[in-house]
Amino acid sequence: MIQFVTSNEGKVREAREYLPETVRQVNYDYTEIQSDDLEAIVTRGAREAYREIEGDEPVLVDDTGLFIDAFxxxxxxxxxxxxxxxGIERVQKLVEREENHRAAFRTVLGYCDGKTVETFEGSLRGRIVPPRGDGGFGYDPIFEHDGRTLAELSTEEKNAIxxxxxxxxxxxxxxxxxx
Incomplete structure:
Protein backbone atom coordinates (compact mmCIF):
# COMPACT_ATOMS: atom_id res chain seq x y z
CA MET A 1 0.00 0.00 0.00
CA ILE A 2 1.24 3.46 -0.89
CA GLN A 3 -0.29 6.47 0.81
CA PHE A 4 -0.64 9.29 -1.73
CA VAL A 5 -0.70 12.52 0.23
CA THR A 6 -3.06 14.77 -1.71
CA SER A 7 -6.54 16.24 -1.51
CA ASN A 8 -6.91 15.90 -5.30
CA GLU A 9 -8.85 12.76 -6.23
CA GLY A 10 -7.89 13.21 -9.90
CA LYS A 11 -4.22 12.78 -9.00
CA VAL A 12 -5.06 9.57 -7.15
CA ARG A 13 -6.99 8.16 -10.12
CA GLU A 14 -4.04 8.97 -12.38
CA ALA A 15 -1.60 7.32 -9.95
CA ARG A 16 -3.69 4.15 -9.85
CA GLU A 17 -3.27 3.79 -13.62
CA TYR A 18 0.52 3.54 -13.26
CA LEU A 19 1.10 1.79 -9.98
CA PRO A 20 0.58 -1.93 -9.48
CA GLU A 21 0.34 -1.28 -5.76
CA THR A 22 -2.85 -0.19 -4.10
CA VAL A 23 -2.81 3.57 -3.74
CA ARG A 24 -4.70 5.08 -0.85
CA GLN A 25 -5.45 8.78 -0.70
CA VAL A 26 -4.46 10.54 2.51
CA ASN A 27 -5.39 14.12 3.25
CA TYR A 28 -2.52 15.62 5.18
CA ASP A 29 -1.34 19.20 4.77
CA TYR A 30 2.42 18.88 5.12
CA THR A 31 4.56 21.98 5.53
CA GLU A 32 5.56 23.19 2.09
CA ILE A 33 8.91 24.89 2.39
CA GLN A 34 9.57 27.95 0.27
CA SER A 35 12.09 26.92 -2.36
CA ASP A 36 12.76 27.31 -6.08
CA ASP A 37 13.52 23.57 -6.15
CA LEU A 38 10.59 21.13 -6.50
CA GLU A 39 12.83 18.26 -5.38
CA ALA A 40 13.65 19.99 -2.09
CA ILE A 41 9.96 20.68 -1.49
CA VAL A 42 8.83 17.07 -2.02
CA THR A 43 11.79 15.60 -0.14
CA ARG A 44 10.92 17.63 2.95
CA GLY A 45 7.19 16.99 2.49
CA ALA A 46 7.60 13.22 2.07
CA ARG A 47 9.72 12.93 5.23
CA GLU A 48 7.24 14.95 7.27
CA ALA A 49 4.22 13.05 5.90
CA TYR A 50 5.81 9.69 6.67
CA ARG A 51 6.55 10.77 10.26
CA GLU A 52 3.12 12.26 10.90
CA ILE A 53 0.72 9.86 9.16
CA GLU A 54 -0.29 6.82 11.20
CA GLY A 55 0.94 3.46 10.02
CA ASP A 56 4.17 2.17 8.62
CA GLU A 57 3.29 2.40 4.94
CA PRO A 58 5.33 4.42 2.44
CA VAL A 59 4.07 7.81 1.34
CA LEU A 60 4.06 9.59 -1.99
CA VAL A 61 3.83 13.36 -2.36
CA ASP A 62 4.04 15.54 -5.44
CA ASP A 63 4.61 19.12 -6.40
CA THR A 64 4.09 20.67 -9.79
CA GLY A 65 5.02 23.96 -11.36
CA LEU A 66 4.76 25.86 -14.61
CA PHE A 67 8.22 26.99 -15.69
CA ILE A 68 8.12 29.82 -18.26
CA ASP A 69 11.33 30.19 -20.26
CA ALA A 70 11.02 33.96 -20.79
CA PHE A 71 10.74 34.44 -17.02
CA GLY A 87 -4.89 34.52 -12.72
CA ILE A 88 -3.94 32.65 -15.87
CA GLU A 89 -5.19 35.38 -18.22
CA ARG A 90 -2.72 37.92 -16.77
CA VAL A 91 0.10 35.39 -16.91
CA GLN A 92 -0.70 34.74 -20.58
CA LYS A 93 -0.78 38.50 -21.32
CA LEU A 94 2.62 38.95 -19.66
CA VAL A 95 4.11 36.11 -21.71
CA GLU A 96 2.51 37.49 -24.88
CA ARG A 97 4.74 40.58 -24.53
CA GLU A 98 7.85 38.37 -24.71
CA GLU A 99 9.48 36.87 -27.80
CA ASN A 100 9.79 33.44 -26.23
CA HIS A 101 6.49 31.75 -25.31
CA ARG A 102 7.98 28.35 -24.44
CA ALA A 103 7.27 26.76 -21.08
CA ALA A 104 7.24 23.42 -19.31
CA PHE A 105 5.09 21.79 -16.71
CA ARG A 106 7.23 19.83 -14.24
CA THR A 107 6.11 17.40 -11.56
CA VAL A 108 8.38 15.85 -8.96
CA LEU A 109 7.19 12.93 -6.86
CA GLY A 110 8.73 12.17 -3.49
CA TYR A 111 8.50 8.60 -2.15
CA CYS A 112 9.46 7.92 1.47
CA ASP A 113 9.60 4.47 3.03
CA GLY A 114 10.87 5.70 6.39
CA LYS A 115 14.52 5.22 5.53
CA THR A 116 15.15 7.26 2.40
CA VAL A 117 13.35 9.58 0.01
CA GLU A 118 13.49 8.87 -3.71
CA THR A 119 12.37 11.48 -6.23
CA PHE A 120 11.02 11.10 -9.76
CA GLU A 121 10.49 13.88 -12.28
CA GLY A 122 8.28 14.26 -15.31
CA SER A 123 7.99 17.23 -17.62
CA LEU A 124 5.96 18.34 -20.59
CA ARG A 125 7.21 21.04 -22.95
CA GLY A 126 4.84 23.42 -24.66
CA ARG A 127 4.08 27.09 -25.08
CA ILE A 128 1.84 29.71 -23.54
CA VAL A 129 -1.10 30.74 -25.75
CA PRO A 130 -4.39 32.65 -25.33
CA PRO A 131 -6.89 30.55 -23.32
CA ARG A 132 -8.68 27.75 -25.19
CA GLY A 133 -10.71 24.75 -24.07
CA ASP A 134 -13.11 23.84 -21.32
CA GLY A 135 -11.34 20.94 -19.60
CA GLY A 136 -8.55 20.60 -17.10
CA PHE A 137 -7.74 23.08 -14.38
CA GLY A 138 -5.19 25.72 -13.46
CA TYR A 139 -2.96 26.71 -16.37
CA ASP A 140 -4.33 24.03 -18.75
CA PRO A 141 -6.26 26.54 -20.94
CA ILE A 142 -3.08 28.53 -21.73
CA PHE A 143 -0.60 25.64 -22.07
CA GLU A 144 -0.37 24.28 -25.60
CA HIS A 145 1.34 20.98 -26.45
CA ASP A 146 1.36 19.64 -30.01
CA GLY A 147 -1.18 22.17 -31.25
CA ARG A 148 -3.80 21.81 -28.50
CA THR A 149 -4.06 23.21 -25.02
CA LEU A 150 -4.30 20.76 -22.15
CA ALA A 151 -7.82 22.11 -21.59
CA GLU A 152 -8.76 20.92 -25.08
CA LEU A 153 -7.76 17.33 -24.32
CA SER A 154 -9.93 14.68 -22.73
CA THR A 155 -8.84 13.51 -19.29
CA GLU A 156 -7.55 10.28 -20.85
CA GLU A 157 -5.54 12.15 -23.53
CA LYS A 158 -4.06 14.52 -20.97
CA ASN A 159 -3.19 11.75 -18.50
CA ALA A 160 -1.42 9.80 -21.26
CA ILE A 161 1.09 12.63 -21.91
Missing amino acids: EGFPGPYSAYVDDTL SHRARALAAFADWLAVQK
Whole structure:
Protein backbone atom coordinates (compact mmCIF):
# COMPACT_ATOMS: atom_id res chain seq x y z
CA MET A 1 0.00 0.00 0.00
CA ILE A 2 1.24 3.46 -0.89
CA GLN A 3 -0.29 6.47 0.81
CA PHE A 4 -0.64 9.29 -1.73
CA VAL A 5 -0.70 12.52 0.23
CA THR A 6 -3.06 14.77 -1.71
CA SER A 7 -6.54 16.24 -1.51
CA ASN A 8 -6.91 15.90 -5.30
CA GLU A 9 -8.85 12.76 -6.23
CA GLY A 10 -7.89 13.21 -9.90
CA LYS A 11 -4.22 12.78 -9.00
CA VAL A 12 -5.06 9.57 -7.15
CA ARG A 13 -6.99 8.16 -10.12
CA GLU A 14 -4.04 8.97 -12.38
CA ALA A 15 -1.60 7.32 -9.95
CA ARG A 16 -3.69 4.15 -9.85
CA GLU A 17 -3.27 3.79 -13.62
CA TYR A 18 0.52 3.54 -13.26
CA LEU A 19 1.10 1.79 -9.98
CA PRO A 20 0.58 -1.93 -9.48
CA GLU A 21 0.34 -1.28 -5.76
CA THR A 22 -2.85 -0.19 -4.10
CA VAL A 23 -2.81 3.57 -3.74
CA ARG A 24 -4.70 5.08 -0.85
CA GLN A 25 -5.45 8.78 -0.70
CA VAL A 26 -4.46 10.54 2.51
CA ASN A 27 -5.39 14.12 3.25
CA TYR A 28 -2.52 15.62 5.18
CA ASP A 29 -1.34 19.20 4.77
CA TYR A 30 2.42 18.88 5.12
CA THR A 31 4.56 21.98 5.53
CA GLU A 32 5.56 23.19 2.09
CA ILE A 33 8.91 24.89 2.39
CA GLN A 34 9.57 27.95 0.27
CA SER A 35 12.09 26.92 -2.36
CA ASP A 36 12.76 27.31 -6.08
CA ASP A 37 13.52 23.57 -6.15
CA LEU A 38 10.59 21.13 -6.50
CA GLU A 39 12.83 18.26 -5.38
CA ALA A 40 13.65 19.99 -2.09
CA ILE A 41 9.96 20.68 -1.49
CA VAL A 42 8.83 17.07 -2.02
CA THR A 43 11.79 15.60 -0.14
CA ARG A 44 10.92 17.63 2.95
CA GLY A 45 7.19 16.99 2.49
CA ALA A 46 7.60 13.22 2.07
CA ARG A 47 9.72 12.93 5.23
CA GLU A 48 7.24 14.95 7.27
CA ALA A 49 4.22 13.05 5.90
CA TYR A 50 5.81 9.69 6.67
CA ARG A 51 6.55 10.77 10.26
CA GLU A 52 3.12 12.26 10.90
CA ILE A 53 0.72 9.86 9.16
CA GLU A 54 -0.29 6.82 11.20
CA GLY A 55 0.94 3.46 10.02
CA ASP A 56 4.17 2.17 8.62
CA GLU A 57 3.29 2.40 4.94
CA PRO A 58 5.33 4.42 2.44
CA VAL A 59 4.07 7.81 1.34
CA LEU A 60 4.06 9.59 -1.99
CA VAL A 61 3.83 13.36 -2.36
CA ASP A 62 4.04 15.54 -5.44
CA ASP A 63 4.61 19.12 -6.40
CA THR A 64 4.09 20.67 -9.79
CA GLY A 65 5.02 23.96 -11.36
CA LEU A 66 4.76 25.86 -14.61
CA PHE A 67 8.22 26.99 -15.69
CA ILE A 68 8.12 29.82 -18.26
CA ASP A 69 11.33 30.19 -20.26
CA ALA A 70 11.02 33.96 -20.79
CA PHE A 71 10.74 34.44 -17.02
CA GLU A 72 13.73 32.20 -16.21
CA GLY A 73 11.43 29.46 -14.90
CA PHE A 74 9.05 31.64 -12.92
CA PRO A 75 6.48 30.94 -11.51
CA GLY A 76 7.80 27.38 -11.00
CA PRO A 77 6.96 26.16 -7.48
CA TYR A 78 4.99 29.37 -6.91
CA SER A 79 2.51 28.56 -9.70
CA ALA A 80 -0.54 28.09 -7.47
CA TYR A 81 0.13 31.39 -5.70
CA VAL A 82 0.56 33.22 -9.01
CA ASP A 83 -2.64 31.66 -10.37
CA ASP A 84 -4.52 32.68 -7.21
CA THR A 85 -3.20 36.25 -7.22
CA LEU A 86 -2.81 37.13 -10.92
CA GLY A 87 -4.89 34.52 -12.72
CA ILE A 88 -3.94 32.65 -15.87
CA GLU A 89 -5.19 35.38 -18.22
CA ARG A 90 -2.72 37.92 -16.77
CA VAL A 91 0.10 35.39 -16.91
CA GLN A 92 -0.70 34.74 -20.58
CA LYS A 93 -0.78 38.50 -21.32
CA LEU A 94 2.62 38.95 -19.66
CA VAL A 95 4.11 36.11 -21.71
CA GLU A 96 2.51 37.49 -24.88
CA ARG A 97 4.74 40.58 -24.53
CA GLU A 98 7.85 38.37 -24.71
CA GLU A 99 9.48 36.87 -27.80
CA ASN A 100 9.79 33.44 -26.23
CA HIS A 101 6.49 31.75 -25.31
CA ARG A 102 7.98 28.35 -24.44
CA ALA A 103 7.27 26.76 -21.08
CA ALA A 104 7.24 23.42 -19.31
CA PHE A 105 5.09 21.79 -16.71
CA ARG A 106 7.23 19.83 -14.24
CA THR A 107 6.11 17.40 -11.56
CA VAL A 108 8.38 15.85 -8.96
CA LEU A 109 7.19 12.93 -6.86
CA GLY A 110 8.73 12.17 -3.49
CA TYR A 111 8.50 8.60 -2.15
CA CYS A 112 9.46 7.92 1.47
CA ASP A 113 9.60 4.47 3.03
CA GLY A 114 10.87 5.70 6.39
CA LYS A 115 14.52 5.22 5.53
CA THR A 116 15.15 7.26 2.40
CA VAL A 117 13.35 9.58 0.01
CA GLU A 118 13.49 8.87 -3.71
CA THR A 119 12.37 11.48 -6.23
CA PHE A 120 11.02 11.10 -9.76
CA GLU A 121 10.49 13.88 -12.28
CA GLY A 122 8.28 14.26 -15.31
CA SER A 123 7.99 17.23 -17.62
CA LEU A 124 5.96 18.34 -20.59
CA ARG A 125 7.21 21.04 -22.95
CA GLY A 126 4.84 23.42 -24.66
CA ARG A 127 4.08 27.09 -25.08
CA ILE A 128 1.84 29.71 -23.54
CA VAL A 129 -1.10 30.74 -25.75
CA PRO A 130 -4.39 32.65 -25.33
CA PRO A 131 -6.89 30.55 -23.32
CA ARG A 132 -8.68 27.75 -25.19
CA GLY A 133 -10.71 24.75 -24.07
CA ASP A 134 -13.11 23.84 -21.32
CA GLY A 135 -11.34 20.94 -19.60
CA GLY A 136 -8.55 20.60 -17.10
CA PHE A 137 -7.74 23.08 -14.38
CA GLY A 138 -5.19 25.72 -13.46
CA TYR A 139 -2.96 26.71 -16.37
CA ASP A 140 -4.33 24.03 -18.75
CA PRO A 141 -6.26 26.54 -20.94
CA ILE A 142 -3.08 28.53 -21.73
CA PHE A 143 -0.60 25.64 -22.07
CA GLU A 144 -0.37 24.28 -25.60
CA HIS A 145 1.34 20.98 -26.45
CA ASP A 146 1.36 19.64 -30.01
CA GLY A 147 -1.18 22.17 -31.25
CA ARG A 148 -3.80 21.81 -28.50
CA THR A 149 -4.06 23.21 -25.02
CA LEU A 150 -4.30 20.76 -22.15
CA ALA A 151 -7.82 22.11 -21.59
CA GLU A 152 -8.76 20.92 -25.08
CA LEU A 153 -7.76 17.33 -24.32
CA SER A 154 -9.93 14.68 -22.73
CA THR A 155 -8.84 13.51 -19.29
CA GLU A 156 -7.55 10.28 -20.85
CA GLU A 157 -5.54 12.15 -23.53
CA LYS A 158 -4.06 14.52 -20.97
CA ASN A 159 -3.19 11.75 -18.50
CA ALA A 160 -1.42 9.80 -21.26
CA ILE A 161 1.09 12.63 -21.91
CA SER A 162 1.11 14.72 -18.76
CA HIS A 163 4.11 15.69 -16.66
CA ARG A 164 2.59 13.80 -13.72
CA ALA A 165 2.06 10.70 -15.88
CA ARG A 166 5.73 10.79 -16.88
CA ALA A 167 6.83 11.06 -13.26
CA LEU A 168 4.45 8.26 -12.26
CA ALA A 169 5.78 6.03 -15.07
CA ALA A 170 9.35 6.59 -13.86
CA PHE A 171 8.29 5.82 -10.29
CA ALA A 172 6.40 2.68 -11.36
CA ASP A 173 9.47 1.44 -13.28
CA TRP A 174 11.70 2.04 -10.25
CA LEU A 175 9.22 0.39 -7.90
CA ALA A 176 9.00 -2.73 -10.09
CA VAL A 177 12.79 -3.17 -9.87
CA GLN A 178 12.70 -2.83 -6.07
CA LYS A 179 10.48 -5.90 -5.65
